[in-house]
Amino acid sequence: MNKAFTKIFVIFWKDMLMEFRTREIIISVLVFALLVLVIFSFAFGTGIDVTEMTAPGILWVALTFGGVIGLSRTFAVEKENSRLEGLMLCPVDRAVIYWGKLAGSFTFMLAVAVVVTPIFLALFNLPIFLPRLALVIVLALTGFAAVGTLFSALAVNTRARDIMLPILFLPVVVPVIVSAVKATAPVLAGAPWGDMLTWLQIMIAFDIIYLVAATLVFEFVVEE
């Protein structure tokens, strides 16, 4: 078990090092997410009524579509130079490869959220310190990464992988997007925990189901 964790970390660290060198995922996702925020904040304005109605949706549009851009690179980088075959030749369970790539995807999306969310809160004149929003973001991004890593591996072998990933990914993560939006609204409005509890439970259930299911089916997705 310890060895599996070590290998997961080795794959994760390799992805971090590569991203640190190129910054191709972080920069492109960040620019996209910030553009969405700015465009929507100008389009809808930032009055109190508008903020309550639209702000949660704007944040999650930015993070969701930005996430899709990042997820599309998760396995694309392994496809180049047949590196996925190099990984598949390693004496590790396929699930280890999945969890290593998932850890990388989650970290990239979280890094983007860490930058985008304070800017979003500032744009809409909301308090910057919202720990409950951090919880919503972590749960939602876990779901995105669980599904997105699996579908990224699936889409990478198709010709139109950039189109295929959003087509596969977005319908499946609808429950997470809806739950994240619904859970974010009471956080921004300063409502009590009870108002967001159901949505948090849905996200937790979704995360567990998809983490387990993706771990089990990943082998069949990557093997020819």
Add this chain to the structure above:
Amino acid sequence: MNKDIPNSSIRAVEARGLEKTFGEQRALRGVDLTVSRGECLVIFGPNGAGKTTLLKILSTLVKPSAGSVRLDGIDIRDKPAQIRRRISLVGNQTFLYDNLTVYENLKFYGKMYDVADLENRIREVISWVGLESRLHDRAGTLSRGMQQRASFARAVIHDPSILFLDEPDVGLDPHASAMVSDILGNINSGSRTVVMTTHNLERGVELGDSIAILDRGKVVYQASREELSKADFRQIYDRYTETGR
């Protein structure tokens, strides 16, 4: 690394009735192959003969549609992870990460294989391929020939007992291609078993202890090096790859 290999009478590679179909297309049609420990088998064949498919099946990357493969006496379906510790593959793609240095690439693969004393092992394999001076350069900045040498270092970092080489000299200039033979000599000084595919008849006959010709998914010819001369082999190759056309 190879201390747990079963007794020496067991064949390193034993394939029986291997078949592979992709949709309607039959890439392999009942391939039987045996390679002894420490032997170098060179497989020739025209494009589309099934050489790459065969090596991908032998190296556990692709599952056969029918037939069985035993490596060092172990069925690859039973213990794939154990098998993968004992094998490696060099193709015309290097599996290297361009944005990592050669050292970082070797360290990554070494850790994935739990290589003991990894720093020393990296120094050892990098000297075999003569890339000491480029160890800390990014893989993407190396020439194609150097990248292939780094790929050889990557392939033997875990000291595999069986090495599969899928046209490792494709895209290399004659000098770099000749160097592949030298590197094979360096990394194969022990008792490593090598199964290699190539289009280079002369070099292949030089390197191989035994020779096979694969055509249209079947082994149509197999002989030991002693049984043929380089001059004869060109005629043999032409004859067997023209069969039935």
